[in-house]
Amino acid sequence: MVEAPDGIEGQGFFATSLDTVIGMARANSLWPLPFATSCCGIEFMATMGSNYDLARFGAERMSFSPRQADLLMVMGTIAKKMGPILKQVYEQMAEPKWVIAVGACASSGGIFDTYSVLQGIDKIIPVDVYVPGCPPRPEQIIDGVMRIQDLARSESLRRRSSEEYKQLLASYNIE
């Protein structure tokens, strides 16, 4: 059970701000899109399994279509040739959307410091949470998802139309 947000409670009514209610709903029903390209993806499969069970966080519904996804989870090495595809997937997601870079490769290129590998997905799309590790344990991935939940819970409803957010997307050449 999710705790109710702070508000004014009386007999037969409860008053709080719309932001917190929507934030609570979003945070506890994230639909992740697993973009799994290598071993971090295997750790993610363990994260989804019954031992670690990401479903406890309301994120058991994988969305393999970017159009219904809230959370893009990039897990694994992204080759430069894969870059435009990842960017297209990101662009196809509807707002609000969050991105989590799982593992060293997605965060910085990892050990693959070479001409063919993208040196971190933040070269092409904005990232909200980085999960370190090579590969990270399922606990770390869960912690990353919980940090995303914190962001979703506390995000202002107007953030996505703010000037800063538009500038951020413009800096990545995303419309």
Added chain:
Amino acid sequence: MALNNEFLLEKLQAQFGAAILGSEQVSDYLNVEIDAAKNAEILRFLRSDAELNFMYLTDLCGVHMPDQTNRELGVVYHLHNLEENYRFRLKAWLPILDPSIETASDIWAGANWMERETFDFYGVIFKNHPNLKRILNVDHMEFFPLRKEFPLEDTTREDKDDRFFGR
């Protein structure tokens, strides 16, 4: 008839003479160096001759040896006769300033992608290739990454400070 190194080498030398530049045996494996200008002729003979009948091109790849003046880039063909289970290696060397050689994609269809790969990584131009463009790397790449003069490391990486690597 059992195909073997001596028989093959004699047959090639009798057929092509001066175009067979040299040969060596590494363990029991025959390596033959050929004149790059004659490669298509020799390969077609190896494929079509009834006694040789190399029906399978196992691999085709490139080599870069920057110290060999005027023969820096190599093209290596690994041929296999599946019936006799006999394999050997053919090498042709090219100057890096004009690295062009005739295609083998009309002899073995499998050469098509392997020649594209060799072009992609070493910049070897295969003449008369039906579709010579990059196959593994991004299309807009401006260099041939396995040539020795280019760094292996990605130049856009920012978190590697030379001070921490003793450079």
